[in-house]
Amino acid sequence: MVDALSDMGLAYLHTIGDPASELITDLAHRFAGIHIVSNGWDPVTDVTAAQNLISSGKADLVAVGRAFIANPDLVHRWQTGADLNQPDGTTFYGGDHRGYTDYPTLSDDAA
Known part of the structure; x- marks a missing residue:
């Protein structure tokens, strides 16, 4: 095939x-x-x-789906060696916005 x-x-x-x-x-x-x-x-x-x-x-x-879901700025984190947010599998693929729009970016952490 x-x-x-x-x-x-x-x-x-x-x-x-x-x-x-x-x-x-x-x-x-x-x-x-x-x-x-x-x-x-x-x-x-x-x-x-x-x-x-x-x-x-x-x-x-x-x-790298799960890594990207948990880290909307994954490329920047990988480039700079920054710590990553850990994905929460209980929020994947269903329910509401949790797990898709609420992970912090590095700029959120600095604020």
Whole structure:
């Protein structure tokens, strides 16, 4: 199926699981486009893991959903080495605004 999808010119392939596994490696080699990796659900991907996945050639991009939900300024935090907010999984994907709009940014912390 990935061979057929690759021939269709899709923008990217997004895989979830161990990027070093035989299955994910095979899928990535078969797909001609961009490969976005999510290494699964545990642990939350940190900057070192993301950099290692890209530098090792296991990914073109790395999905970091929970880290971004908890840190609306994640790129800046990673660039400066600042501490991260910890994600609260009990607020994910349902309910109300809690967990999506109430995590502080570094500029909030300084205020």
